[in-house]
Amino acid sequence: xxxxxxxxxxxxxxxxxxxxxxxxxxxxxxxxxxxxxxxxxxxxxxxxxxxxxxxxxxxxxxxxxxxxxxxxxxxxxxxxxxxxxxxxxxxxxxxxxxxxxxxxxxxxx
Amino acid sequence: xxxxxxxxxxxxxxxxxxxxxxxxxxxxxxxxxxxxxxxxxxxxxxxxxxxxxxxxxxxxxxxxxxxxxxxxxxxxxxxxxxxxxxxxxxxxxxxxxxxxxxxxxxxxxxxxxxxxxxxxxxxxxxxxxxxxxxxxxxxxxxxxxxxxxxxxxxxxxxxxxxxxxxxxxxxxxxxxxxxxxxxxxxxxxxxxxxxxxxxxxxxxxxxxxxxxxxxxxxxxxxxxxxxxxxxxxxxxxxxxxxxxxxxxxxxxxxxxxxxxxxxxxxxxxxxxxxxxxxxxxxxxxxxxxxxxxxxxxxxxxxxxxxxxxxxxxxxxxxxxxxxxxxxxxxxxxxxxxxxxxxxxxxxxxxxxxxxxxxxxxxxxxxxxxxxxxxxxxxxxxxxxxxxxxxxxxxxxxxxxxxxxxxxxxxxxxxxxxxxxxxxxxxxxxxxxxxxxxxxxxxxxxxxxxxxxxxxxxxxxxxx
Numbered sequence: 001x002x003x004x005x006x007x008x009x010x011x012x013x014x015x016x017x018x019x020x021x022x023x024x025x026x027x028x029x030x031x032x033x034x035x036x037x038x039x040x041x042x043x044x045x046x047x048x049x050x051x052x053x054x055x056x057x058x059x060x061x062x063x064x065x066x067x068x069x070x071x072x073x074x075x076x077x078x079x080x081x082x083x084x085x086x087x088x089x090x091x092x093x094x095x096x097x098x099x100x101x102x103x104x105x106x107x108x109x
Numbered sequence: 110x111x112x113x114x115x116x117x118x119x120x121x122x123x124x125x126x127x128x129x130x131x132x133x134x135x136x137x138x139x140x141x142x143x144x145x146x147x148x149x150x151x152x153x154x155x156x157x158x159x160x161x162x163x164x165x166x167x168x169x170x171x172x173x174x175x176x177x178x179x180x181x182x183x184x185x186x187x188x189x190x191x192x193x194x195x196x197x198x199x200x201x202x203x204x205x206x207x208x209x210x211x212x213x214x215x216x217x218x219x220x221x222x223x224x225x226x227x228x229x230x231x232x233x234x235x236x237x238x239x240x241x242x243x244x245x246x247x248x249x250x251x252x253x254x255x256x257x258x259x260x261x262x263x264x265x266x267x268x269x270x271x272x273x274x275x276x277x278x279x280x281x282x283x284x285x286x287x288x289x290x291x292x293x294x295x296x297x298x299x300x301x302x303x304x305x306x307x308x309x310x311x312x313x314x315x316x317x318x319x320x321x322x323x324x325x326x327x328x329x330x331x332x333x334x335x336x337x338x339x340x341x342x343x344x345x346x347x348x349x350x351x352x353x354x355x356x357x358x359x360x361x362x363x364x365x366x367x368x369x370x371x372x373x374x375x376x377x378x379x380x381x382x383x384x385x386x387x388x389x390x391x392x393x394x395x396x397x398x399x400x401x402x403x404x405x406x407x408x409x410x411x412x413x414x415x416x417x418x419x420x421x422x423x424x425x426x427x428x429x430x431x432x433x434x435x436x437x438x439x440x441x442x443x444x445x446x447x448x449x450x451x452x453x454x455x456x457x458x459x460x461x462x463x464x465x466x467x468x469x470x471x472x473x474x475x476x477x478x479x480x481x482x483x484x485x486x487x488x489x490x491x492x493x494x495x496x497x498x499x500x501x502x503x504x505x506x507x508x509x510x511x512x513x514x515x516x517x518x519x520x521x522x523x524x525x526x527x528x529x530x531x532x533x534x535x536x537x538x539x540x541x542x543x544x545x546x547x548x549x550x551x552x553x554x555x556x557x558x559x560x561x562x563x564x565x566x567x568x569x570x571x572x
Contacts, residue, residue, distance in 0.1 A: 036403070057403040071313070074291065079259040086403065102415075104304045106402070 030090045030101055037083050038062065042076050050076050052103075054087055065091055065100050072103045081105060135285040146282035149246050159335070160243040166335045166349055168228060169246070170236045171201055173347040178430040179440075188347030189223065190235050193471040194437055195458025195511040196301050196344070198396040198409075199223055200471060201235045203490035206263055206271055209475040214405040220263035220271065221474055226296045231263070231273040247275045251292045255284035258295075293326040301391060302411065309390025309454050310519040311416045318384075318521045329353055329360070342516025343430040343439050343453075355380040370529075370563070379451040381518060382423065383527040386538075388454040388517045389416040396460040397508045399477045407481045421452035421517050423539055434462065434469050438514030443545040450544060453514035461487050461506035470506055529560035 035054035042050035050067045067073060075081040081103075090102040137155055144151070149160035167173055172188035175181055190201045197204075206222025227235050233245035249256055253276070260276035290312055301307025314321040319329070330337055336349035356363045356375070364372040365380075374383075391413040399407035425441035425448035441448030461470045461483070473493065476485035484503045491499035532539050533554060541551045553559075 034403075078255075078291075079257055080295070082259060105299070106303060106408075107299075 030092055031098075032088075032090050033058070033063065034086065034088050034106065035063065036086050037081070040076055040081075040083060042073070045077060047073065047077075049073075052076075052087075052100075054089060057086075063098060065089060065103070066097045067100045067103055069100070069103075072100065133286075135283075137285065138283055141279065141282050141285075146277055146279050148244055148277055149248055150244065151282070152248055160246050160248075162334045163246050164238055164242055167337065167347045168335065169242075171224075171227065171347060172236065173349065175346045175348075177341065177428055178343075178346055178432050180432045186347075189226075190347075192346065193469055194344070194513060195394065195396065195460050195469070196307055196391075196456060196513060196515075197223060198458070198460045198472040199474050199486075199490070201227070203471050203493045204474050205234075205493075206231050206273065207475060208265070208271065209406075210479040212405050213480055217404075218479075219406065221478055222263075225263065225273065226300065227273070229273065230275060231271055249276060249281045249285075250295060251288045252286065253281040253284045254286060254289060254291075256281050261295075288325070288327050290320070290325050293330075302394075302409065303391075303413070305389060305416055306391040306411065306413060308515070308519070309388045309414075309416060309419070309517075312519060316416050316520055318523050340516060340518055341426075341428045342518065343426075344437060344513055344515050355384075377449055379426070379449040382450050382452050384521050384523070385421070385452055385517050385519070386522065386525060386527055387417040387419065387520060388421050388452070389414045389418045389520075390454065390456075392419060392456055394456075394458045396458060396472060397483050399481050399483060401481065406478050408478070417520060419454075420538070422455045422514070423450050423452055423544065424514065425449070425544065426451040434467055434511065435509065436512050438512070450539065452517045454517045456513045456515060457510055458513065459508055459510050461503075462509045463502060464505040464507050465502075469511060470502065529564060530557075533557075533559045 033054065033056050035056045037052050038055050039053040040050065041052075048068065050073055052065050052067060054063050054065055055061070056063055067076070072081070081087075086106045088102070088104045088106050089100060091098045091100050093099075137152070140154070141151060153160060163169055167188060170186065170188065171190035172186035174183065174185075175187045176183065178187075181187060189197070192200055201222075201224045204221075204223045206220060206224050208218045209221050211218045224231065224235050228247040228250050229235070229237065229242065230245040230247070233242040237245075247261075250261065257276045257278065257280075260274045260278075262274045263271055264274055266272050294312065297308065298304055298311075299306070305311060310316065312320045312326070330339070330353060332338070333351075336351050338351040338353040339345055339348050340353060353360075355361055356365075361380075363375060365375075366372050371383075391411050393412045395410040398410050400410050401407050424439050425443055425445075426439035427441035427445055427448040429440045431438055431440045439451065439453065460472065462468065463470055470487050471490045471494070472483065472486040473489035474486060476489055477483045484506065487506050488499055488503035491502050496502055527538065531537055533556070535555045537555070541554055542548075546554060
């Protein structure tokens with residue numbers, strides 16, 4: 001019985017540790033938002049990263065998103081995505097940066 | 110010209126082209142650099158007839174004769190130009206590109222219309238012919254890797270006509286090549302009202318075995334004279350009369366596996382059933398209720414998922430299509446000897462039906478997009494189509510649902526392909542009963558007897 005309790009405590013401590021660690025690093029936590037692009041900054045044709053500022057439709061606050069995936073970068077470069085477009089975005093906070101996991105225009109034809 | 114000389118000329122040209130291509134440069138580049146780009150006529154200097162030929166394709170006409178769908182007039186042409194169904198409740202005719210009425214909230218207007226997915230300039234629109242149409246083709250949207258999409262936007266010209274813009278810069282014309290995935294996805298990605306909405310697939314190395322191998326769309330959709338091969342998706346009606354299939358001899362053939370058990374299944378089961386196990390995109394839309402978006406315009410209420418987030422439905426399919434007001438999808442059965450079990454991306458849409466005839470009505474998007482009034486959209490469409498008593502039709506129109514089966518032909522996987530137990534275990538992906546198997550057959554088809562030995566052997570090898 002004693003042994004069983006101590007094992008359970010151990011498990012609980014471990015679980016708590018994982019939870020705490022998880023929330024501190026906020027790894028895997030995706031934040032969703034829909035907003036309009038107010039600014040795109042990209043350094044030239046060979047850029048491997050860009051930032052887009054989105055004005056959150058719900059909070060009206062500006063959020064700077066870092067974009068690193070090739071498909072979206074290409075859409076910035078050839079202007080398939082431009083300022084004024086409404087975007088559905090999922091991002092993760094990594095090292096203080098809002099790194100995009102999904103960056104889609106809401107409109108279509 | 111003698112045969113020999115023809116051969117030599119062709120060889121010479123081919124050689125010249127290959128050397129040029131070897132360096133990745135379009136042989137016409139120098140000439141375009143010198144004389145500029147004036148639209149298709151520039152290309153015609155060396156590729157005579159290509160613009161005229163293009164006018165006779167689905168990509169220009171958004172329609173063709175259709176032979177495999179029930180209830181159609183064999184003399185008429187059908188496609189996105191004129192179809193009425195619930196993925197896009199409008200079409201090029203009723204939802205022609207225009208400036209929508211000003212929003213009562215913001216006083217702003219915007220351009221909207223189905224024919225924005227057309228490589229013309231709208232003055233020469235879907236299905237137009239003649240010299241003006243030839244000159245209007247946007248060759249570069251499919252052939253340039255340096256296209257500036259800020260140019261591809263509708264605007265009003267000095268006469269007040271709505272024009273679809275194009276990038277006709279020399280810069281874009283200097284970057285000519287065979288179409289890349291992007292060139293095709295410009296339109297195909299956002300069909301149906303947003304990214305992946307209609308087709309539910311992305312073509313990336315993560316989501317498709319062929320993309321992972323570096324294949325592009327036109328490696329399979331090999332076009333000659335711009336006739337684009339397609340398949341038999343029950344909701345891709347218009348076709349150029351040329352077709353592509355996984356089991357084409359030039360691709361995989363009918364016996365692609367080393368394992369005879371798998372090859373045997375190909376007689377009754379489409380390749381896609383085992384190799385495309387997932388789908389995505391929109392699964393339901395309501396055209397009778399539009400949601401206001403933050404810019405105060407309205408969009409049809411749409412439920413959607415990412416690529417690979419939904420599972421297909423399975424049905425017997427013999428290549429012919431049932432076309433009824435509340436259902437458009439595959440025909441076929443276990444017994445007809447021609448059908449195969451095939452996966453489909455299922456979609457359901459709500460729209461208005463004609464109270465008197467029970468037929469599905471179509472909708473102009475201009476009015477609902479501006480103020481959410483969907484019956485005004487039905488009225489406008491009924492007028493455009495010349496229906497009798499349009500006001501009465503719109504007022505009495507009855508909301509109802511239509512179920513649509515789309516082909517599911519991309520998102521191919523090898524490593525996650527269905528294997529014996531995925532189907533033959535009692536919790537397998539196929540509903541044998543719905544597919545027409547008898548209880549006795551089902552008992553047999555869901556017994557480990559079928560796969561025990563094989564999977565035990567495989568398990569041993571895997572570990």
